[in-house]
Amino acid sequence: MKNQTINLLEKAQNITEYWSPKVVGEVDDCYVKIAKVKGEFTWHDHEEDEFFMVLEGELTIAMKAESVSLKQGEIYVVPKGVLHKPVAEHECTIMLFEKKTTLHTGQVKSDLTKDISQQL
Amino acid sequence: MKNQTINLLEKAQNITEYWSPKVVGEVDDCYVKIAKVKGEFTWHDHEEDEFFMVLEGELTIAMKAESVSLKQGEIYVVPKGVLHKPVAEHECTIMLFEKKTTLHTGQVKSDLTKDISQQL
Numbered sequence A, B: 001m002k003n004q005t006i007n008l009l010e011k012a013q014n015i016t017e018y019w020s021p022k023v024v025g026e027v028d029d030c031y032v033k034i035a036k037v038k039g040e041f042t043w044h045d046h047e048e049d050e051f052f053m054v055l056e057g058e059l060t061i062a063m064k065a066e067s068v069s070l071k072q073g074e075i076y077v078v079p080k081g082v083l084h085k086p087v088a089e090h091e092c093t094i095m096l097f098e099k100k101t102t103l104h105t106g107q108v109k110s111d112l113t114k115d116i117s118q119q120l
Helices: A008-012 B008-012
Strands: A022-027 A032-039 A049-058 A058-063 A067-071 A076-078 A084-099 B020-028 B029-041 B050-056 B059-062 B067-071 B073-077 B082-101
Touching: A008 A049, A008 A084, A022 B050, A022 B073, A032 B067, A049 A058, A049 A067, A049 B020, A058 A076, A067 A076, A076 B020, B008 B029, B008 B050, B008 B082, B050 B059, B050 B067, B059 B073, B067 B073
Parallel strands: none
Antiparallel strands: A022 A032, A032 A084, A049 A076, A049 A084, A058 A067, A058 A084, B020 B029, B029 B082, B050 B073, B050 B082, B059 B067, B059 B082
């Protein structure tokens, strides 16, 4: 896993399901993940910070106090404990950095909740 | 620092020195950094893994056993303890993800060694 050069957008072509992050790398106790997203995710929070980078498309991260919108090449870190709901009007490809222990939908369990260590 | 949306390539326009990574975000005990590089860096290793992503240009990471070349949108994780020397023939902009404790040139000190927590 660690010794591969990965083209993120090429790799993302293998993703067949929205809102299902796939592990593409490990950095110590963190995973690097990519995901394709479209539509609205569920409100949730995590016990750890969560880094978002948009690789293609546009992502809005709704939060109670404010919302942010990210275009290609833009990043945002959702602080631990902050409720957020990612939303993408059109298909969007993102990269995530987070602790290996970070749960997909935090303590919220729903049909959207995925295993946190699925590899591509 | 954590609550900003950052366009990485726009932010990188503020960088005036090669091989001097600047912190643009924090994810728990890790920093997200960007750097402009050109020419050859020094051989070094770290006690932690180091994530590289090329945002613009092309980067070669020379290692004793193999070398890898990364183009825009490509990532590579140099495992802890692996000697490496980043090289860019032309100007290249990269993003790094690493522990806050990771030293710039590992245990090797040289004129190239920078403070590890410089912010942009």
